[in-house]
Amino acid sequence: MKPNRNVIHQKYNGHCAYCGVSIDIKAMQVDHIIPQRNYEWHLRNEHQIPPFLSHLSLNDINHIDNLMPACRSCNGFKSTFHLELFRSEVQEQVKRLRQYKPTFNLAERYGLIECKVKAVVFYFESLNCQNS
Numbered sequence: 001m002k003p004n005r006n007v008i009h010q011k012y013n014g015h016c017a018y019c020g021v022s023i024d025i026k027a028m029q030v031d032h033i034i035p036q037r038n039y040e041w042h043l044r045n046e047h048q049i050p051p052f053l054s055h056l057s058l059n060d061i062n063h064i065d066n067l068m069p070a071c072r073s074c075n076g077f078k079s080t081f082h083l084e085l086f087r088s089e090v091q092e093q094v095k096r097l098r099q100y101k102p103t104f105n106l107a108e109r110y111g112l113i114e115c116k117v118k119a120v121v122f123y124f125e126s127l128n129c130q131n132s
């Protein structure tokens with residue numbers, strides 16, 4: 001049984017677990033960290049199970065620890081990716097914009113856009129860092 005939407009929404013005080021944007025509960029989407037589509041495969045093969053989810057069993061697909069409040073944009077982009085694949089895909093975005101969007105390059109040359117070289121840290125991870 002899935003936890004109540006309110007519980008999921010409040011997991012990060014009404015913020016998207018990934019990008020940190022504030023989300024209305026009606027617009028909130030519920031993401032499965034270990035993707036729903038091949039949950040069982042991930043568990044059986046111990047493939048890309050984040051350490052904080054190592055306690056999950058085959059019946060725990062809808063365990064609160066595997067569910068994240070997500071904005072439409074993050075949830076749509078994450079799709080069926082596991083967490084580290086999602087992170088690496090987000091990390092690639094500036095490179096892809098430079099490759100495929102001439103207007104991005106133009107804006108960058110004129111100094112309208114400045115890109116930072118930094119590792120992608122999800123909102124929920126940045127909270128954990130502050131708490132430890």
Ligand SMILES: [Zn+2]
Nearest residue numbers: 016019071074
């Ligand atoms: Zn988001």
